[in-house]
Amino acid sequence: SAVISQKPSRDICQRGTSLTIQCQVDSQVTMMFWYRQQPGQSLTLIATANQGSEATYESGFVIDKFPISRPNLTFSTLTVSNMSPEDSSIYLCSVDRGLAGGDEQFFGPGTRLTVL
Amino acid sequence: QKEVEQDPGPLSVPEGAIVSLNCTYSNSAFQYFMWYRQYSRKGPELLMYTYSSGNKEDGRFTAQVDKSSKYISLFIRDSQPSDSATYLCAMSAGGAQKLVFGQGTRLTINP
Numbered sequence: 001s002a003v004i005s006q007k008p009s010r011d012i013c014q015r016g017t018s019l020t021i022q023c024q025v026d027s028q029v030t031m032m033f034w035y036r037q038q039p040g041q042s043l044t045l046i047a048t049a050n051q052g053s054e055a056t057y058e059s060g061f062v063i064d065k066f067p068i069s070r071p072n073l074t075f076s077t078l079t080v081s082n083m084s085p086e087d088s089s090i091y092l093c094s095v096d097r098g099l100a101g102g103d104e105q106f107f108g109p110g111t112r113l114t115v116l
Numbered sequence: 117q118k119e120v121e122q123d124p125g126p127l128s129v130p131e132g133a134i135v136s137l138n139c140t141y142s143n144s145a146f147q148y149f150m151w152y153r154q155y156s157r158k159g160p161e162l163l164m165y166t167y168s169s170g171n172k173e174d175g176r177f178t179a180q181v182d183k184s185s186k187y188i189s190l191f192i193r194d195s196q197p198s199d200s201a202t203y204l205c206a207m208s209a210g211g212a213q214k215l216v217f218g219q220g221t222r223l224t225i226n227p
Binding site for chain 1: 148150152157158159160161162165204206208210213214215217218219220
């Protein structure tokens with residue numbers, strides 16, 4: 001499986017600011033995904049990031065709040081904009097199996113965000 | 117009704133016991149079924165991946181899928197304290213359709 005890293009691993013931010021989270025994979029993958037996991041809850045998909053096209057957002061998530069970049073097949077960023085305490089959560093990126101195909105996803109270690 | 121239902125627990129069992137974790141679902145289009153293990157403050161780790169109905173075994177772990185009942189299970193034999201984690205089921209219809217996750221079951225194995 002792919003090795004996935006995320007930066008930062010955690011951060012504490014002030015209300016109204018923005019934070020950009022980076023996701024780096026050690027191999028080329030087709031699809032990269034961004035999830036949110038609130039305390040004690042399951043994973044909620046924010047958006048799917050494809051290289052060379054606009055990200056696809058799930059219901060309830062908008063580009064102005066969560067802009068995503070996907071400049072190549074091994075890297076993506078998620079920005080959490082104009083943050084409020086309700087954005088405090090763990091943000092996870094995941095990837096598919098790339099050229100090997102398959103529907104399973106592999107997850108990064110997550111970014112723990114606290115907004116004051 | 118949620119697409120995927122999973123009892124959140126918590127579930128606490130003694131070391132060595134057989135653990136059964138379950139999910140039910142409502143979408144008959146789901147064909148790919150996964151179990152993830154998530155330790156505290158870590159990302160989910162893929163444990164088992166199965167396609168359609170049937171059983172799959174990997175060491176102490178067995179995944180079962182019963183599509184006729186829309187029911188999947190994960191069995192852990194000879195459970196160890198290191199198995200203490202949250203277990204999430206996930207499923208998709210395939211064809212780059214998104215994964216739908218259960219709520220997760222928090223499991224504790226007591227020495």
